[in-house]
Amino acid sequence: MFLTFKDVKFDSWKAALDKIRDLLQEEFGRHQELADSEKLAEYEKVYFDKIRYDAEVSEDGIQKISKIGIAFSGKKVVTRGIY
Numbered sequence: 001m002f003l004t005f006k007d008v009k010f011d012s013w014k015a016a017l018d019k020i021r022d023l024l025q026e027e028f029g030r031h032q033e034l035a036d037s038e039k040l041a042e043y044e045k046v047y048f049d050k051i052r053y054d055a056e057v058s059e060d061g062i063q064k065i066s067k068i069g070i071a072f073s074g075k076k077v078v079t080r081g082i083y
Helices: 013-030 032-036 042-054 061-073
Strands: none
Touching: 013 032, 013 042, 032 042, 042 061
């Protein structure tokens, strides 16, 4: 999975959040194999589908997405940010 927020530049929080939801939904759509993976717990699959179909993301959504990535790949998630 690859996720960047470099193009999330909006004047309102709502518009920025909508763009982030779109990006997450698009990225999860690219990795549909996760929905059927035996490496994920059932609640992780439910969360995955919630993002994929509804683009619902909670405040800790990025953390949950990272856990799903680790569970599936068995590798640590690499994150980079601008501070």
